[in-house]
Amino acid sequence: MRNYFAFSKSENLESYRKELSNQPYYTMMRGFYFFAYAVIFACQSVSAYSEYIYFTGFLSHLLTGVWLMVGSASVALVIEGFKFFLFNILFSALYNVQGRSQFSPIVFAFCLLVSSISITTSIIGGGTLGIDTAKALSTESKHDRAISALRQEITEIQKRNTWRGNTYIQGKEKVLLHAKEDELSKAKNLKENNLKEVETSNKEQELNFRYGFASFEITYILLTLFTYYYKKRSYVEEGLEVTQQVKQPKEYTHIPTPNGQPQRYVQNATNFRIAPYVKQQVKQPPDSSAEITEEVEQAVKQQVKQPKIFQKVCANPDCKKDFETNISNQIYCDFRCQKDFNDKKLAKKTLKLF
Numbered sequence: 001m002r003n004y005f006a007f008s009k010s011e012n013l014e015s016y017r018k019e020l021s022n023q024p025y026y027t028m029m030r031g032f033y034f035f036a037y038a039v040i041f042a043c044q045s046v047s048a049y050s051e052y053i054y055f056t057g058f059l060s061h062l063l064t065g066v067w068l069m070v071g072s073a074s075v076a077l078v079i080e081g082f083k084f085f086l087f088n089i090l091f092s093a094l095y096n097v098q099g100r101s102q103f104s105p106i107v108f109a110f111c112l113l114v115s116s117i118s119i120t121t122s123i124i125g126g127g128t129l130g131i132d133t134a135k136a137l138s139t140e141s142k143h144d145r146a147i148s149a150l151r152q153e154i155t156e157i158q159k160r161n162t163w164r165g166n167t168y169i170q171g172k173e174k175v176l177l178h179a180k181e182d183e184l185s186k187a188k189n190l191k192e193n194n195l196k197e198v199e200t201s202n203k204e205q206e207l208n209f210r211y212g213f214a215s216f217e218i219t220y221i222l223l224t225l226f227t228y229y230y231k232k233r234s235y236v237e238e239g240l241e242v243t244q245q246v247k248q249p250k251e252y253t254h255i256p257t258p259n260g261q262p263q264r265y266v267q268n269a270t271n272f273r274i275a276p277y278v279k280q281q282v283k284q285p286p287d288s289s290a291e292i293t294e295e296v297e298q299a300v301k302q303q304v305k306q307p308k309i310f311q312k313v314c315a316n317p318d319c320k321k322d323f324e325t326n327i328s329n330q331i332y333c334d335f336r337c338q339k340d341f342n343d344k345k346l347a348k349k350t351l352k353l354f
Contacts, residue, residue, distance in 0.1 A: 026234040033230050036223040043220035044080060047122040050213055051076035054125030079118040086111035087221060091228040119217050126213030130205040136198045143191035150184040316341040 055072040063071050089108070157177045161169045169177055308328075314321045315331040316338070323333040332338035 024237050025230075026237060029230055033227065036226055040220055040223050040227070043216045043223075044084065046126075046213070046216050047083075047118070047220065048076050048080045050122045050125035050129065051079060051118065052125070053128050054121045057128065079114055079121070082111050082114035083118040086115045087224050091225055095228040095232040119214075122217060123210050123213050126216075127206040127210040130207075130209030131202045132198075132205065136195065136202070139194050139198050140191070143187060143194065147184065147187050147191065150180055150187060154180045154184065 052072050055075050056068060059068060059071055059075075086108075089111075154177065157169070157173060157180065158167055161167055161173055309324050309326055310328060310330075311322070311324060312330065314323060314333040314337055316333075318340070319333060319337050321333045321337075332341070
């Protein structure tokens with residue numbers, strides 16, 4: 001029984017493989033193609049946001065408030081637009097069916113420069129998003145409160161033991177003062193250590209975020225490359241995009257005719273509706289040329305559909321004329337007759353209302 005199930009499973013897997021291999025690339029990868037476009041849009045949006053963060057810090061000494069936001073967003077969108085243009089012209093030239101497309105090298109160099117700036121600022125801005133400034137500020141403020149409380153206690157001890165500008169600290173007060181000073185130094189050291197830990201974790205997180213945003217950029221490039229490859233392969237395999245309409249020349253086959261009659265030529269099966277019959281007759285002609293001509297004429301008459309003629313009587317009672325038409329649902333002999341009948345009918349209905 002186990003061998004039977006294993007055999008059936010292997011047979012199913014083999015049938016699935018054959019089914020997938022028989023599918024064209026256009027059908028098999030169409031879902032991933034649309035998914036790639038969604039991921040490309042997401043990657044470009046994330047890249048634009050990280051660039052906005054970078055330029056917000058870069059332009060902060062020149063602009064403030066709303067102008068800072070508008071300026072940073074405008075620069076980020078312009079740079080992303082140039083990057084999109086660069087990769088699209090590159091990959092369209094790489095996977096162009098009609099050959100390499102021509103574009104100005106100056107434009108290409110400028111787009112390449114702006115794209116490198118875009119990728120660099122996106123990675124740096126993404127790293128900035130990984131820095132937890134709130135954590136550093138909260139750690140520093142917490143230790144500052146503890147240090148200020150210890151300093152206040154030390155000041156109070158000194159005030160209690162001061163007389164006429166001179167401080168005399170002895171006994172328990174002196175021991176307490178030294179203890180508070182030790183606590184103060186420990187609090188300062190603890191603050192420094194905690195701030196160093198926060199800084200180290202922020203650097204690690206910044207580096208991880210940079211790697212993450214670099215992976216977004218790589219994903220964007222690879223998926224854009226895949227979309228153009230998919231378009232070209234689909235065009236080659238399925239012919240979804242027609243770039244040139246190549247007209248096939250008409251080919252004629254000479255058919256001999258009896259003496260005294262003009263020679264006749266019949267189109268081949270690829271360009272004429274009597275395809276199978278004429279093609280067979282041309283390949284295997286009978287002995288008699290007259291029989292060929294009659295059989296070709298009969299085949300043409302069978303293939304060419306003659307319009308069906310209907311004999312009808314006009315539905316207008318004032319006319320009742322016999323007429324012929326090739327329209328099955330026509331009931332009037334012409335348009336004027338139909339209009340006269342409808343006008344009289346409408347006039348009768350109007351008189352009934354009054």
